[in-house]
Amino acid sequence: MKHSTTTQTRRGRGPARRIGRSLALVLPVVLVFSGTLAVTRVNWSGDPSTSVLTAADTAVSDDAKPAAPRAPHERLRDQLLTELQERDPGIALTHLQQAIDERPSLAAHCTSIARALGRAAVAVYGPKRAQSFARPVCDTAYASGVLAAHG
16 A cells, blocks of 8 residues: 555535635725715715715705804804914903803813913013913913923
């Protein structure tokens, strides 16, 4: 009896191997396309009345709704930062104090707004001059913002 040292393999191994190879080639393509189509069907605008955009739609309609309204403290911060650049930090800090006196609900955000004003003042006026505008608004938040931007 003669024994061979090489193992013999069957070619083809039947229909299961052919199906497996076909799936290995086709399945990734199907998954990529189905994932792409799923992403294009998501309503990212949050408004259910708007039509669903596809990936090919790149133009935004003129009647698109503006972004959701921003929180009052964010609007105040942006308004004061603009005022700081147009006028000076002292006026912005005075208006911050007035806004907090008028709307006590903004007091929780006073420190973060004053720090943002301090950092912006350093960017516009430099650290020494920015510190000269300090006011006793929100304790020392403005000064800590100046220090953070300088240090």
